[in-house]
Amino acid sequence: xxxxxxxxxxxxxxxxxxxxxxxxxxxxxxxxxxxxxxxxxxxxxxxxxxxxxxxxxxxxxxxxxxxxxxxxxxxxxxxxxxxxxxxxxxxxxxxxxxxxxxxxxxxxxxxx
Amino acid sequence: xxxxxxxxxxxxxxxxxxxxxxxxxxxxxxxxxxxxxxxxxxxxxxxxxxxxxxxxxxxxxxxxxxxxxxxxxxxxxxxxxxxxxxxxxxxxxxxxxxxxxxxxxxxxxxxx
Numbered sequence: 001x002x003x004x005x006x007x008x009x010x011x012x013x014x015x016x017x018x019x020x021x022x023x024x025x026x027x028x029x030x031x032x033x034x035x036x037x038x039x040x041x042x043x044x045x046x047x048x049x050x051x052x053x054x055x056x057x058x059x060x061x062x063x064x065x066x067x068x069x070x071x072x073x074x075x076x077x078x079x080x081x082x083x084x085x086x087x088x089x090x091x092x093x094x095x096x097x098x099x100x101x102x103x104x105x106x107x108x109x110x111x112x
Numbered sequence: 113x114x115x116x117x118x119x120x121x122x123x124x125x126x127x128x129x130x131x132x133x134x135x136x137x138x139x140x141x142x143x144x145x146x147x148x149x150x151x152x153x154x155x156x157x158x159x160x161x162x163x164x165x166x167x168x169x170x171x172x173x174x175x176x177x178x179x180x181x182x183x184x185x186x187x188x189x190x191x192x193x194x195x196x197x198x199x200x201x202x203x204x205x206x207x208x209x210x211x212x213x214x215x216x217x218x219x220x221x222x223x224x
Binding site: 031033035040041042043044045048050056058059090094096097098099100101102103104105106 | 143144146157211212214216
């Protein structure tokens with residue numbers, strides 16, 4: 001079973017470079033989300049999309065952008081990476097906005 | 113600032129005992145509540161969700177919700193060593209957009 005696929009699984013990136021984290025789901029879920037998880041701070045919502053063509057800001061959106069061109073894909077872009085963006089990034093999806101969210105396996109990103 | 117509070121633990125229980133995990137939240141308008149289990153180095157896995165006051169049971173797991181007290185709990189009966197993990201409480205903000213606020217999690221240790 002596929003569910004939610006994130007790529008890459010891990011990445012080391014030089015500060016100032018750009019990076020796009022990929023997220024694809026095959027469950028035809030309308031809503032998708034990006035979180036970052038940091039020790040001591042827990043999971044925090046970066047951006048979300050309740051349906052294709054719409055996006056919204058979460059708790060920590062600065063330095064990140066997203067797009068939702070179709071139902072299945074929800075890429076997260078860091079335009080100019082900074083060391084504070086070192087984190088584990090999780091993509092999630094749900095059938096509708098208030099339904100349970102299911103998570104991908106995550107991307108471990110280190111910015112040097 | 114909307115908050116979700118959990119005791120970080122660790123909560124240690126013997127095998128076969130009942131583990132009780134607690135969570136309080138600040139947004140009185142919240143309607144949807146979720147419990148996730150996260151093993152070290154893995155992604156969050158949905159355990160339970162609850163929308164109405166009272167108890168909801170699924171196998172060895174029971175979620176309890178008291179909206180008046182802004183309190184949600186997770187009971188794990190007949191705890192097993194494989195239940196040892198971090199349990200995350202998540203509360204949807206009253207905006208009903210699927211935006212979740214996560215607690216920092218409670219680490220559960222089940223000792224054989």
